[in-house]
Amino acid sequence: MRLTPEKKIAVLGEVLGAKYPDPKSELHYESPFQLLVATILAAQATDRQVNIITTELFRRAPDAESMSRMELDEVKSFVRSINYFNNKAKNILEVSRILFERYQGEVPETREELESLPGVGRKTANVVLGNAFGQPVMPVDTHVHRVSNRIGLVTTSKPEETEKELMKVIPEAWVITFHHYLLLHGRYTCKAKKPECADCTVSSICDYPAKN
Numbered sequence: 001m002r003l004t005p006e007k008k009i010a011v012l013g014e015v016l017g018a019k020y021p022d023p024k025s026e027l028h029y030e031s032p033f034q035l036l037v038a039t040i041l042a043a044q045a046t047d048r049q050v051n052i053i054t055t056e057l058f059r060r061a062p063d064a065e066s067m068s069r070m071e072l073d074e075v076k077s078f079v080r081s082i083n084y085f086n087n088k089a090k091n092i093l094e095v096s097r098i099l100f101e102r103y104q105g106e107v108p109e110t111r112e113e114l115e116s117l118p119g120v121g122r123k124t125a126n127v128v129l130g131n132a133f134g135q136p137v138m139p140v141d142t143h144v145h146r147v148s149n150r151i152g153l154v155t156t157s158k159p160e161e162t163e164k165e166l167m168k169v170i171p172e173a174w175v176i177t178f179h180h181y182l183l184l185h186g187r188y189t190c191k192a193k194k195p196e197c198a199d200c201t202v203s204s205i206c207d208y209p210a211k212n
Contacts, residue, residue, distance in 0.1 A: 005153045005169040008205050012151075013174065015201050016181040023180030025131050028054060032107035032132035033064050033099065037092050039127045040119045044083045053079055064105040067096035091119030109133050123159070136175040138163045143186025144179065150190060152207035 003011070026047040029035040034054065041050045057078040061067035067075075075089040082088065095117045099105055107128065108114055114125035126139035138144070140159040144166075148154045154165040170178050189196050190208075197203055197211040 002152065002207065003205055008151060008153055009170055009174075009178070011205050012181060012202060013178070016185060017177075019201060020181060020184050023177060023184060025127070025180070027051065030058075031063070032128060033096075033105070034058055034062070035132050036095065036107055036114075036117075036120070036124070036128050037067070039124045040092055040095070041079060041082055041088055043088075043119075043124075049082055053082060061096075064096045064099040064103075067093065068100040070096075088119065094118045095120070107132065109135075111137075122163075126163075130176045130179060134176065136172045138166050138170070138175055138179055140166070141183065142192070143190075144182045146192060147182045147186040147190045150195075150206060150208040151202065152205075 025035070027035065027038040027042060028051045029038050037057075038050050038054050041053060057075075060078070061070055070093065072089060072093055075093050076085060079085045079089050079092075098117060099107060109129070111122075111125050111129060114120050114128060115122065123139050123141060126137040129135040130137045130139060140148075140163045145156070145159050145162045148162050148166060149156060153169060154162050156162045156165055166178075167175070185202070186192075189200050195208070195210070197206075197208070200206065200211070203211055
């Protein structure tokens with residue numbers, strides 16, 4: 001008998017909670033601004049790549065004011081090794097200038113304001129709202145989308161649908177933690193091309209046909 005999504009949530013909370021007792025973003029940051037910049041850079045890139053870049057970038061410009069004063073070519077020189085560096089450099093420079101000029105250098109705490117910034121979509125806004133401000137939101141990247149559908153928490157084709165359906169079945173107090181559970185499980189076990197089903201601690205409740 002298949003478990004309901006709500007019952008699977010309870011199992012996942014227990015099993016993945018034991019595996020990841022203190023789950024958090026693997027991006028390195030010391031402020032909401034740094035998290036925002038790192039998340040913009042992380043699109044189509046690994047957290048490891050981003051952390052290498054931001055170690056030097058944030059040493060040069062740790063806040064919106066200092067980064068807003070940089071020249072575009074200098075920003076590009078820091079992020080050149082990452083995918084789509086031209087657009088990302090333009091976006092983080094423009095974001096820094098907007099934050100400095102309109103928000104006194106602070107990152108806004110509403111989705112609408114965040115999504116009005118260059119290079120900031122719904123997922124990036126959710127990452128900042130959840131990790132920096134503790135708001136109960138569900139950032140859905142490829143890992144969260146894949147894992148949620150394979151396990152059977154949702155049956156969706158688009159990340160926006162996945163977010164909506166997950167918010168229905170995950171208790172609000174667990175949402176931020178569960179985002180990390182699903183992301184980390186997808187990153188290290190339930191991989192896109194070669195999922196490690198034989199070593200998966202939650203395979204017993206998973207609906208993924210290929211697990212056998």
